[in-house]
Amino acid sequence: SQTIHQWPATLVQPVGSPLSLECTVEGTSNPNLYWYRQAAGRGLQLLFYSVGIGQISSEVPQNLSASRPQDRQFILSSKKLLLSDSGFYLCAWNRVSGANVLTFGAGSRLTVL
Amino acid sequence: KNQVEQSPQSLIILEGKNCTLQCNYTVSPFSNLRWYKQDTGRGPVSLTIMTFSENTKSNGRYTATLDADTKQSSLHITASQLSDSASYICVVRDSGGYQKVTFGIGTKLQVIP
Numbered sequence: 001s002q003t004i005h006q007w008p009a010t011l012v013q014p015v016g017s018p019l020s021l022e023c024t025v026e027g028t029s030n031p032n033l034y035w036y037r038q039a040a041g042r043g044l045q046l047l048f049y050s051v052g053i054g055q056i057s058s059e060v061p062q063n064l065s066a067s068r069p070q071d072r073q074f075i076l077s078s079k080k081l082l083l084s085d086s087g088f089y090l091c092a093w094n095r096v097s098g099a100n101v102l103t104f105g106a107g108s109r110l111t112v113l
Numbered sequence: 114k115n116q117v118e119q120s121p122q123s124l125i126i127l128e129g130k131n132c133t134l135q136c137n138y139t140v141s142p143f144s145n146l147r148w149y150k151q152d153t154g155r156g157p158v159s160l161t162i163m164t165f166s167e168n169t170k171s172n173g174r175y176t177a178t179l180d181a182d183t184k185q186s187s188l189h190i191t192a193s194q195l196s197d198s199a200s201y202i203c204v205v206r207d208s209g210g211y212q213k214v215t216f217g218i219g220t221k222l223q224v225i226p
Contacts, residue, residue, distance in 0.1 A: 006156075043117070043202070043216040044157075090156050101147065102204075102214065104156030 002027035006091045006105030013112055019064075019078040021108050023091030026072065031093040033074040034102070035066055038088040047089075050074060086112045115140040117205050119217035126224055130193055134220045136186040136203030144208035148177050148188045151200045151219065160188070160201075193224045 006023045013019060025031050032051055036044040046059045048066035056066050063082050067075045074091060091105040117138045126132050138146070145164045149157035161170050163179040163186060170177050174197075176189045190197055203217040 041218065043218040046213075088154075092156070101159050101162065102157075104158070107154065107156050109154065 002093075002103065004091060004093055004103055004105045006108055008108060009106060010109045011111070013081050013110065015083055015112055016080045019076070019081050019085070019110070021076040021089055021091075021110075023074045023076075023105055024072055025074075025093045028072070028093070028095070030071060031095065033068060034092040034094075035064075035074065035076045036090040036092060036104075038090060038107075040087075044090065048076070081110075081112045083112050086110055115205070115207060115213070115215040117203050117215045117217035119201075119203050119220050121220060122218070123221040124223070126193055126222070128193060128195055128224050128226050131189065131191050132193060132222065134188045134190075134201050134203075134222070136188070136205075136217055138184050138186070138203070138205045138215070138217075140184075140205040140207050140215050142208045143181065143184075144206040146177075146179060146186050146206075147204045148175070148186075149202040149204060151202055153199070157202055190222075193222075195224050195226065198222060198224045 003026045034049045035047040038044050048058055050056050050068045053068055064078050089108045092102045094102050120135045145162055147162045148160045150160050151157040160175050161172050161177040165181050174191045179186045200219040200221045202219040204214050206214045
């Protein structure tokens with residue numbers, strides 16, 4: 001069976017510090033990978049998606065970047081965090097074919113102080 | 114612009130009672146609609162998927178309906194339990210080239226004893 005792991009679960013960082021959130025998927029190959037942000041009172045906002053190694057598409061201009069160094073690894077990064085980067089970050093995966101159900105990780109709660 | 118609107122934003126019901134959550138969408142061309150359940154601090158989990166030709170689909174005490182003509186969906190929860198307390202998110206996928214999904218903000222349901 002497929003599983004998705006996301007860490008860390010909780011992170012408190014000062015403004016200006018770097019960020020690295022990691023997501024890995026097991027039990028499948030060549031998944032589509034996604035990073036979403038969920039702000040309080042708002043729907044999930046797609047930040048990045050990737051259809052293959054080294055292929056990253058950005059949905060919104062922002063202070064964050066993503067990388068996919070391996071087939072089942074997706075990393076969300078920032079060189080200098082802003083207060084507005086605080087939020088709940090969710091990694092997800094799906095297959096291109098079939099019902100396309102998104103399977104989400106447990107999420108990472110980021111607080112920038 | 115694709116949009117998904119959910120109502121009510123929040124709902125409090127007594128344990129054992131039924132409730133219905135609404136979702137209206139303007140996603141086009143339509144591919145499918147999913148209802149997700151998101152427990153606090155966790156990633157969303159898929160409950161049901163509805164395609165264009167499906168009107169009703171049940172998953173235990175959850176019953177989803179879809180009216181593709183009026184572009185409305187509902188999620189009915191029967192005999193609510195305390196564990197039903199969560200946010201319920203309506204997600205609509207289009208059938209375009211990248212098959213993008215649009216998320217509703219969600220309805221926050223609280224079941225009280």
